Amino acid sequence: MDAILLSFGLAPLAAKIISMVIICVIVLLAFVTIGGILTLVERRIAGFMQSRLGPNRVGPQGALQWVADGVKLILKEDLIPDGADRVLFRIAPYFCLVGIFGTMVVFPWGQGVIVADLNVGLFYFISITALVVFGVLMAGWSSNNKWSLLGGMRAAAQIVSYEIPVGMSLLVPILISGTLSMGGIMAAQGWLPWDWMAFRSPFTVLSFLIFFIGSLAEANRTPFDLPEAESELVSGYCTEYTGFRYAVFFLSEWANLFVFGGLTTAVFLGGGNLPGVLEGYTILSVLVYLSKVAVIIFVVIWLRWTLPRFRIDQLMTLSWKYLLPGAFIAFLGQALYMLMTQQIPIVQSVVAVLMFLVFVFVLFRFAIRVRVNMSEQRIPVNSPASDVS
């Protein structure tokens, strides 16, 4: 980018700044698009699960619904409630936005496709997403609304609690790969499922599960969506927000979903690794990566529309009594396991394949269960009511 600008005869510093701005705009637009599309995807999947259609009017199959929603939100008045802390109220959404969009810097889109492969990439990732807490807490406090305040408090308590097990469970892949850089962790895995971090040993499976559950809670997704529990806290910390600021919260929430899927894929599910013969086809690598992310996102959305939510005390119990000790066990266990099997790599490979087979078996059992459920249905679930009468 710099080189192109320099060829126009710009001064080096100006070229640098302009190229940075351009990259920033691209990043912003990319995440806005992803966040927007995910809102649509979520609503369509929800519709599918609930025997209804979901948005299908704007554009082909409702594909442009998110644009219409965005335009509508931007055209709305930006209302600040009476008695609100105006400064905090105004800047709160941007903390959420920056917290999520900042991860773009170390986002590993595929083999070698990464903006900056920092040597502390994973650490940076965890740190910058912690900014979201500030945004949520500020929004809750400044709104001058008791429901918002409760929502903000809940969110702060929840995100801070769950960051610990999540951070602890991430230590396991770091232990295996010996690096904090996203590219390095991805490179330490292979393209086959048993080369992925998630299936290396029983302890990595445990840490993967803890990471997944903890990240769900950090992303405020059901069953951990307490901060904005609609039936309890009206709309949580964003109750008083309107227009563009609300859109910013909204976008960062769904962009967060993508970030969550991306991190899980990169750290535990082999990222965009390709078989040796296909090495170097970057586009293919990105596609592999994105398809894995899509699967994770689908699972998260699926969970959201299936499960009820926890109560605040149950949520804390889960984090401090189960996930945190579990994460410690995973970390220590993995360290011991690596020490013991260091000399005999064949054991490691066998265990990894075994773990993957267990996973496949669980999937298989689940599929059978679904089949039984579906066969018991006499009238198809999705038949319109008019078929009966």
Next chain:
Amino acid sequence: MTSALKTEYLTINMGPQHPSTHGVIRFILKTDGEIIYECDPDVGYLHRGIEKIAESVTWQGFVPYTDRVDYVCAMNSNLSYCMAVEKLMGMETEIPKRAEYIRVIVSELNRISSHAVAIGAADMDMGAFTPFIHFLREREHINDLLEMVCGARLTYNYICIGGVNNDVSPTFLSKTAEFLDHFEVVVEQINRLISYNKIFIGRFADVAVVPPKMAIDYNLVGPNLRGSGIKFDVRKDKPYSVYSDLDFDIPVGSGRAGTLGDCYDRYMVRVEEIRESIKIIRQCLQQIPEGETKAIVKSTIKPPKGHVYFRTETPRGDTGYFLYSDGKTSPMRLKIRTGSFTGMSIIPEIARGVFIADLVAIIGSLDIVAPELDR
């Protein structure tokens, strides 16, 4: 050592526009953080003065108003009022048998749809949106069936003094049987989706326990009373219509997930009542005789002087109609006793020291319906 910091309770206004106070119910909460210290229900937002209206309409003219008393189960309200008037006129024995069976079929269908909404709304308040939508889909089937009977989907005005307004078609009976076969499976499926879910049980079990004595003291009725383990059902204990000829059980709470009388017991009693209603309708479909569907009733009736109190079992519990006639064309006084009101009155007692999230569970498990609460 006393703290130098001054602390005070947080006063929060929950409702009347809160997402989980379905309809317009309002609570004024005093909380310590998220824990409720005091909960003060404020009723009357949906008061329409139906009991007063009764004094200026004819006896038959009041039937459509009973639809509006509890629009989630309008048939049961119709039935309750009409049977009360029939008792007042002393014509209980003149009602044709076929009409009685049709009344039971439609009111049990309506009970199923009402319980489906109650269960679904409780699920939705717990954050599970999908079961609610699935229950609404099933309720559509019932609405379609009742539409075949009387042309209306929510407020039916179908049961009338002396019988039912028109006969049902054989298609309705066969479609009902078909629907029951379908719905029996669906209930179990939705149970597997939500009722047996560990998170859901965790939310409902051991929350807001109503011991049997407290339930009687606060005059709880219907599924709320039975959830506390007391086997009382007007259909069984003071049978009306043809319920004495039918074979069905009365499900009671047993503390299956925690303590006897907790939210989960009340919830599961409703789920099981759906199964019992299916059983009742099946028997009715087999036993229903041919014949007239309406006794001869004058267009303007003047019941003899006197008063009567008649109770039926609606989905919200023991609903009673007190009628006072002075021999004129409209009631002199009419009083409706509803289950939601007593359900509401127990909330301050059981909502002390629980989380705000639990209050939502309590409202859901008591199945409080705003129009019935305020009339």
